[in-house]
């Protein structure tokens with residue numbers, strides 16, 4: 119940062135205190151003067167973490183950022199501190215009625231499957247410690263719980279967030295990390311003169327449950343290639359584990375461990391019509407649950423020849439969370455005035471590629487680096503912040519939209535491809551998930567190329583010479599190191615008519 123500008127530390131308000139909110143508070147620790155996080159839940163234990171998906175997988179790009187950069191804390195996070203159980207480098211697809219292996223995908227690099235609550239608890243602990251030790255120049259973070267921010271509470275130009283009847287939080291930067299139903303997104307779009315986008319069902323619902331290791335039968339263990347839970351001693355990880363994908367007619371389930379005590383995470387995708395036929399209205403709310411009777415009927419009526427070990431797992435999933443997956447078009451802007459949205463608020467996506475969290479982590483990296491560079495420059499703080507927001511959109515929009523588009527469209531390929539073809543296409547086509555399979559022009563695995571690009575971007579920011587149009591920015595932002603490849607993806611995946619719909623003078627403005 120230039121000597122003249124060392125005191126230019128913005129006040130930051132963050133709406134939403136889950137993964138995106140906590141990570142933003144950590145990432146901006148030495149850039150912000152004050153940080154206030156406003157969260158709807160009453161406290162950490164009241165957060166919708168278990169029904170909303172007990173486990174998440176992070177792929178090489180975001181693991182690299184969390185573990186090998188200073189994004190969260192100096193030196194990064196370790197797998198042990200997050201109780202990551204294994205580095206599952208193989209995805210194995212099997213038939214639902216025979217258990218026969220139909221495809222196997224090997225992906226080098228480090229992947230973390232995490233228990234969502236363990237992850238957020240760790241982030242929250244770090245946020246609490248932030249700025250409290252002597253000589254530490256990091257901003258302390260105030261958490262305001264139990265406040266449901268409404269779009270009308272956010273004044274994007276004044277930089278204020280109304281918190282209940284008594285208090286107004288004033289900030290130079292408002293970050294909307296408030297998820298798929300974001301209030302900050304609505305405030306930004308309204309202030310920019312755009313209409314509110316409607317999400318539409320993509321045709322699938324998801325049932326999600328976690329089971330302790332002790333519940334799993336030997337047959338289930340064999341099927342999923344899970345090691346015996348008692349094997350690793352403290353601090354060691356399970357070796358040779360896989361992500362198991364079981365596929366059948368119009369269904370797919372994904373299973374992997376998410377904690378060092380062996381906790382298994384299962385996600386079952388089924389067509390809406392099966393869920394809604396049996397229970398109309400089910401899955402509309404984030405808190406919807408299915409009971410044992412529903413799971414029994416799923417096994418007996420819809421997936422009758424299912425392997426007995428699998429069927430047992432399903433039958434035991436009484437109380438599992440269920441919700442309908444919906445998609446939303448790419449947005450014409452992510453910011454207005456002093457407010458910007460990140461993560462699911464900016465680009466919500468179906469979980470078929472397991473990439474939403476990775477995208478929020480990448481957004482935060484971009485926000486941190488670009489803000490750091492902008493604040494070091496000559497423009498006044500307001501202008502520097504506006505420039506940062508424009509730059510974040512510039513480097514993140516296409517990347518996030520492409521991952522969003524691939525994630526949302528995944529199930530629709532089922533009619534034209536067989537399972538094996540589809541699995542390969544998904545893996546190879548996804549610029550995030552298992553991107554390590556793709557080699558760049560020099561034959562370097564993509565995750566290594568990404569890591570290299572990231573380091574070069576950090577160095578350029580430190581030296582105050584980051585040029586948004588430079589090739590490293592293209593590498594970093596797009597993750598593709600091959601410009602032709604990138605161009606091809608952009609053309610094939612982003613539909614022009616989606617953008618036309620968003621033109622200010624277009625039909626959906628109101």
Ligand SMILES: Cc1cc2nc3c(=O)[nH]c(=O)nc-3n(C[C@H](O)[C@H](O)[C@H](O)COP(=O)(O)OP(=O)(O)OC[C@H]3O[C@@H](n4cnc5c(N)ncnc54)[C@H](O)[C@@H]3O)c2cc1C
Pocket residue numbers: 133134135136137138139156157158159165166170171173174175176265266267268295296297298299300301324326385460461462463469471472473474475476477478
């Ligand atoms: C079934 C499923 C499986 C998934 N699996 C993976 C995976 O394997 N890998 C992966 O990378 N991603 C996965 N994802 C996606 C991932 O969960 C999301 O992308 C990620 O949680 C987004 O984080 P976020 O912080 O942007 O939003 P959220 O996690 O939605 O957090 C938003 C926070 O804001 C709060 N909030 C909301 N509205 C308000 C308001 N008006 N006022 C105040 N506070 C508010 C909420 O209470 C919440 O705490 C999965 C998602 C689902 C549904």
